Amino acid sequence: MSYHRHGRPLRARLLNPLATAVSLVCAPAALAEEKIITLPITVVTANPFGNADLATPVSQLTGDALRLRDATTLGEVLTGLPGVASTSFGPGASRPVIRGLDGDRIRILQNGVGALDASALSYDHAVPQDVASVESIEVVRGPAALLYGGSAIGGVVNALDYRIPRGRLDGVEGAANVEYGGAASERVAGARLDAGNGDYAIHLDGFNRRSKDLRIPGDAWSERQRAGLGSYQPPEHGHDHGHEEHGHEEHAESAHGTLPNSDSRAYGGAAGISRTWDDGYLGVAYSSYRSNYGSVAEEDVRLDLKQDRLALAFARQGLGGAIDEVKADLAYTDYRHQELHGSEVGTTFKNRGYEGRIELRHAPVGQLDGLIGMQFGQSRFSALGEEAFVPDTDTDQAALFLLEQWTFANTAQLSLGGRVEYSKLSPDSGDNRRFRDSDARSFTAGSLSAGLTYPLAGGWSLAGNLAYTERAPTYYELYANGQHVATGTFERGDPDAKKERATSLDAALRYQSGATHWSFGGYYSRFANFIALERTARWCHAHGDHDHCGRVQHDGESPEYQYRGVPANVYGLELDSNWRLYQHAARSIDLLLWGDITRAEQRQSGEPLPRIPPMRIAGAVVYGQGPLSLRAELQHAADQDRVPANDTPTDGYTVANVSASYRFSTGGGTEWLAYLRGDNLGNEEIRYASSLTRDIAPQGKRSVRAGVTVAF
Template identity: 25%
Template structure:
């Protein structure tokens, strides 16, 4: 990558800014013509969710791409934080260690997480369970909005997030980058190196990074302990200033080897490991001490292994892509009040092995279609629960699917349609659960046969203006946790209870988007509606157990509607202004109650300045300013931590606030060596606030000012 590209913005919309190239295949004549008519300076990049290649204005799917350069310059420490700048995308955070993506108001098991197109599981039923992939090790992240079950099956009700690892540099002996970063707020040091290379036939790629973080800092404010003298301070947080037990340590890495055969086929083997140890600050009195005694924490340990074998081979005009993946994920958690420094106490220990096989074939014109993708996929998951507390039990989950995704152009109108069949089977097993509840002991196998489909179209009024619409059917089968959970869950400070009679969720998602893309202006306005039948949610039973509220899983019908707006304007060659806004409304259709974990309405304004390159230390300079405003929001009934709206301290509902972020960077050259220096300051004014999707909001403030300094040393190439 050239140093000039370093100073450019790399958060881009696939629907607006990039020539979208699906994996494999050749563009039809109509698509080649449309692509030639578009801006020739636009990059070409592989994206998910599209049956064939096309120009920026010839894709019905809403696809966003964030590349590694952008994530590193911003100092992103988790996936949710890296994607949050995108319109319609938010992050559920817990300190700096956890960032779970939210797409159009949906998160967790309703967002399909993918690794190179293969579904992965991070036991994401927990609101604080982070994705087990490090952003430093990725080449880019692709975000597909709207129901994506046709390609990815269960859990893709709101969209899909595809994590693309670093590609092999087949024709270069070595090219890579070393990184070091310091974050002032929690004294975090990140140190990593990644590289790839090859001789044309054999290739490799590897990366490793260590993240070592202390406790986060919040503004010093009045706290409830001891109780403040005035009743208007009743919602004072339990803790402010330095928040004990918010530290974490990670060592993550990957290693890949590749081979190119004489017929142009590529074959790769990749191993990745994510290893994390962290503390979570507990709400009083969730631990072992009385509330005024001070902070208590709980230690957790996450270990994730992935091994992928993949091929890419064209045979008789069809591009075949076979993939096999093994994933082992183990989550261990101590009892409340025991931090990670005390060692594992065998409270919760859940581990699974998941095997997935996927074969896709991308073809050109056949019959009525201009081309598309056919596929078949099978996955099998075997889970055991060894800890003293059942929480999520042991059991098995399997899924078989076959699908087709095709497209056809009629002049200025492009239609894309897909159809998929899934057979999903799930069973809780007492023999794989150390302390099974009655529901697990009496569990029966559940099988679901589901057909989903999608129809999208895009009409190009001009080379710059287009109108896109999509209708998609999605589904999500209930998980082992929702069916059979039975125990105290420190992640939500409640006792949770499963429901073995849950039906699968099904959704009908529609969206309409008006898009403009030219040399100096990129803009998009999107309306969407997502109706979900049999929406699964935790219901507050009004009872308590062990001093904690009891949340039991139940079902109802739900409706989400929203608007996303984004615009980016090049005022001149050195100044770019941008804006993005989002509002989403979600409610139960039986009583109108709001759905949990919806983001607050928000508006983002930005300016980026790229002055002339003056050489020396002022080589490739840039500076940025971002204002983020979030409206006030009330906690929904049954929302995680909603109980703090009734506690003598804190609040689960949040007031509106505005944050100011700045950034700057230069890329000086020392001899033949370029070094990238990036500065990112989050919450510049040290604003006192509670983020609505910050899971500490009920009893602590959100992080204060954070100065992140990053140095990157590219080498080779």
């Protein structure tokens, strides 16, 4: 096995500072613990020093646990982890929601570097990332802006694929996986191959994923939507769903048993090569991703997406003198997706640019360890077509950050850091009068953070993190001005918007003893200027480069929404635990309990923020015996009736899932994993409160998924 996959001590410090996802030994006890780790963690995105104890709550998915959670989108893979939900614009597009925050408040990374796309602009835009090519995913819950910028004000999702080999490899190793099933009859195949001679290492991988229309338990449209009371206005309709007289028309249009236009296909691959030394590496990788999926909001619209990415990485340690280690990562991304109306191209979105970061870690000074780093990037976004509601915008960013960690009382750790970030947004209105008043804006944002982990007696510990974070508004929060067809709204930015500012506190009580661990914590974020998308009292319709608005709705008009800065509070509680109930020889029984509750509201009016997940609680029993693992779980989500005006509540649900896996060897170092998964066994109608399309696109019905993985 290669060093870069198993995190041997020398390699661990060389890997990306965001996260060295260390593959765990595939033993039944490890599988019983799900490899979803909150305490302790060897190396994680939240801490570049690789400490076991972390002030910030982090979840890590790797190995068998990641494989058993396989899904079409990144949001669906992660939903259900403590504090994590999904935007779920049908099965083809979904971003993670962390503690009720989504969009540009959640930073999505590949190997620690941002990959440009358009997924934050609209809920129907997919994240160009497939877990079939990922080996580990780490989720930081809470502000991580100190290391990764203002867009991490709500959290970070970091996917690691090791397409750039980062450690010596002498020989050949690889893996392959095939999978079939699920509510969309999904077919997945993927493979990777790594080879090296001790000095050079190469990596190859590829995947292919196809799915049919999603099968659902009943009607596609909710009872509220069929009665004309749903919050979602399909783009092809120009009427108000609050009018009762339209109820019969909508009921007739609701599909039953299958969600129309929800099929998808995706494929991609990568090639990488590295020169490796005992104390470092220099590598490059090229990756490509393609997908085509239907929009559940428009039965005649498909989205055709492509992303090409070139990544460079370098690291060297043991340099001597004041600098102990240097790391650098750079990625250039060429992204494009087209919205197809039948055979015609409606709107084309492009985003091209690069992002890089350099870190210098100084030699320890007594019990003080630290680093200084810089991050820089440039993106060129453009939207072409009649439905483009934002102008072409160039964004340039540069940042400096510093992080120092002091170990005292032998094991307690205090970390302090700061970041200053400059960004400039330059719109180009072209010949479109809609954007003629869009002026360039520049922002200087600052972040400060202090974290503490303090071990107590008997396996107990305390952890806390205090952060002040600023986020510059995005191009669409500043310059949006037009009909957003996919969401059925008319959006207007605020060209005078100020920085979003938040002060956040996170604290947790933790316990660790062998395989038993648990963490119970709470968090509170006070936003001085939360940039919210609020509904006005007007209705608007776009006519080319101008629009008509009024207080009375006419055919073809959509409700107007305006970006505005408001004071807001976001707070909640999280539980994550694993209890080893029984252990004898190769047999073990574990009880897993986890849950979360999030509250988010405007401070002045007390009105809830939109699309906040309800209270959730879940439990699972995992039995392991030698190579066999069996799991049964129940997940319950409460009703969500804390919604803003003109929005709709969601009903609670209880979901039963089971899974079984069996690991075996066939000699010659070849290991196999066969697994079977049953989802939503009670055939519940599931509608996520965090999804904009909850009233027209539920989750899938009862299903079974089976797969086989082989590694050599």
